[in-house]
Amino acid sequence: MSTFYKAILVAYPDPDRELEAAAKALASALKGAAKDVRLLPASKLDAPQLLAAGWAFFGVDDAADPAWNELKRVLKGVNLAGRAVGAFSRDGEAETFLAAFADAEPRTDAHEGLDGLAPWALSLIKS
Numbered sequence: 001m002s003t004f005y006k007a008i009l010v011a012y013p014d015p016d017r018e019l020e021a022a023a024k025a026l027a028s029a030l031k032g033a034a035k036d037v038r039l040l041p042a043s044k045l046d047a048p049q050l051l052a053a054g055w056a057f058f059g060v061d062d063a064a065d066p067a068w069n070e071l072k073r074v075l076k077g078v079n080l081a082g083r084a085v086g087a088f089s090r091d092g093e094a095e096t097f098l099a100a101f102a103d104a105e106p107r108t109d110a111h112e113g114l115d116g117l118a119p120w121a122l123s124l125i126k127s
Contacts, residue, residue: 007035007052008057009055009056009057013061016061020041046070053083054083054084056106059088075100084106084109092112
């Protein structure tokens with residue numbers, strides 16, 4: 001685990017209550033794994049919050065959802081090498097969503113389904 005980045009970011013698309021609940025549960029489970037755990041809807045996500053995080057987890061329903069447009073814009077100009085990004089979804093969108101991070105160069109991992117999020121996220125944080 002990196003000692004430089006102290007924050008974990010957990011984000012979800014605003015209108016999706018099921019992914020919001022999963023993101024909240026994940027953020028709660030990750031408390032203590034880093035100095036700061038931030039839970040945000042996609043509409044509140046900005047470059048400084050992404051850049052402050054050593055680990056970021058995104059609940060995704062639709063990888064093309066306009067809620068993620070600001071994140072995708074920011075990704076065009078940042079380098080996330082040395083950080084980890086995970087995406088979780090109900091139905092296979094996590095892998096598609098993570099493709100947007102390719103040029104930013106973080107380590108990525110997708111999780112399909114909303115069960116077992118905490119052990120998956122902790123394994124990504126510890127690796």
